[in-house]
Amino acid sequence: MRDVLLDNEDLLRINNLNVRFRTSEGAFRAVRDVSISIRSGETLGIVGESGSGKSVTALSIMNLIPNPPGEATGDILFNGRNLRNLSPEEVRTIRGNEISMIFQEPMTSLNPIHTCGKQIMEPLLLHKGFTKKEAKVRALELLKMVGIPIPEQRFKEYPHQLSGGMRQRIMIAMALACRPKLLLADEPTTALDVTIQAQILELMKNLRKEIDTAIIMITHDLGIITEMCDRVVVMYAGQVVESSPLKELIKESLHPYTEGLLRSIPTITKEKQRLHTIEGTVPSPFNMPIGCSFQPRCNYSTSLCSEKTPELVHITEERAVRCWRHVNEGKQG
Ligand SMILES: Nc1ncnc2c1ncn2[C@@H]1O[C@H](COP(=O)(O)OP(=O)(O)OP(=O)(O)O)[C@@H](O)[C@H]1O
Ligand code: SF4
Ligand SMILES: [Mg+2]
Numbered sequence: 001m002r003d004v005l006l007d008n009e010d011l012l013r014i015n016n017l018n019v020r021f022r023t024s025e026g027a028f029r030a031v032r033d034v035s036i037s038i039r040s041g042e043t044l045g046i047v048g049e050s051g052s053g054k055s056v057t058a059l060s061i062m063n064l065i066p067n068p069p070g071e072a073t074g075d076i077l078f079n080g081r082n083l084r085n086l087s088p089e090e091v092r093t094i095r096g097n098e099i100s101m102i103f104q105e106p107m108t109s110l111n112p113i114h115t116c117g118k119q120i121m122e123p124l125l126l127h128k129g130f131t132k133k134e135a136k137v138r139a140l141e142l143l144k145m146v147g148i149p150i151p152e153q154r155f156k157e158y159p160h161q162l163s164g165g166m167r168q169r170i171m172i173a174m175a176l177a178c179r180p181k182l183l184l185a186d187e188p189t190t191a192l193d194v195t196i197q198a199q200i201l202e203l204m205k206n207l208r209k210e211i212d213t214a215i216i217m218i219t220h221d222l223g224i225i226t227e228m229c230d231r232v233v234v235m236y237a238g239q240v241v242e243s244s245p246l247k248e249l250i251k252e253s254l255h256p257y258t259e260g261l262l263r264s265i266p267t268i269t270k271e272k273q274r275l276h277t278i279e280g281t282v283p284s285p286f287n288m289p290i291g292c293s294f295q296p297r298c299n300y301s302t303s304l305c306s307e308k309t310p311e312l313v314h315i316t317e318e319r320a321v322r323c324w325r326h327v328n329e330g331k332q333g
Pocket of ligand 2: 292
């Protein structure tokens with residue numbers, strides 16, 4: 001079963017990830033028993049509302065959860081190694097090299113006191129043993145590849161001299177410099193206006209073909225996922241509630257939460273009027289409902305749903321869902 005056993009084709013496998021935070025208000029579980037896998041060259045989308053644990057899951061892959069207040073357990077298997085057993089030094093040799101990340105706000109990742117060119121050269125000098133001359137040639141190629149006009153000029157400029165869209169292109173150039181096997185993109189277009197957002201998504205789609213990097217695309221917008229991804233993992237309140245190939249998910253969603261997300265995409269429902277929104281809000285992590293976490297917002301809930309927590313069950317090799325309505329169709333996993 002795909003999300004239970006280690007599949008030889010998997011590039012990355014997250015097994016039973018749990019992340020707990022201790023705060024002044026008390027302790028809570030931000031990520032609960034999450035198992036996700038991605039194959040080489042695949043684009044996997046992780047979707048869910050704010051606070052569902054998407055970023056914490058991504059940060060856990062690179063051992064970037066601050067401890068304290070966070071504490072992560074579980075296994076992160078990448079290319080045959082368990083990243084959770086590596087030393088911080090060993091993880092640094094992977095970060096920015098075999099696995100890179102792009103975040104929502106490029107200014108938090110770009111260094112304001114270095115030129116864009118220097119920042120793109122850095123991973124090549126650090127991980128690939130390039131000479132400065134070789135790194136400069138490659139950095140200019142990368143600037144061209146991500147669609148930056150007049151690359152020689154931009155090479156010399158500082159991040160604050162560029163627009164948000166251009167800065168995000170610089171981040172992508174940096175992230176792809178070492179031809180990573182895996183790219184983690186955490187809301188890479190959320191901070192941009194709609195036109196620039198479409199351009200950056202188009203760029204990522206084209207680059208994916210060129211460099212054959214697996215991508216984990218994290219977003220609260222299922223519309224972005226339908227444009228980009230091969231498979232989808234839907235998260236709700238720190239748990240995976242559905243995982244499926246995109247085509248099958250669009251044809252028929254299994255979890256009521258996914259159904260709500262799909263109905264909020266205008267191009268899929270072809271609704272011209274008011275968009276559907278899922279009523280209610282994500283439960284507080286300090287006050288999770290008993291039974292199914294989605295139960296207070298679910299139109300299909302029964303008394304069982306507010307008594308017992310459903311497990312994630314596999315309906316087919318590629319599809320899994322956490323909902324009592326489907327328990328008899330699948331096997332627990
Ligand atoms: N360093 C931290 N200390 C305490 N709580 C944290 C920390 N980082 C995240 N959390 C909490 O963990 C939960 C999951 O957060 P996460 O950032 O993964 O959500 P998300 O799905 O990425 O949401 P968004 O769409 O808003 O980015 C939230 O309740 C958040 O407040
Ligand atoms: S388990 Fe029950 S409450 Fe939860 S999503 Fe399924 S039907 Fe709704
Ligand atoms: Mg986030």
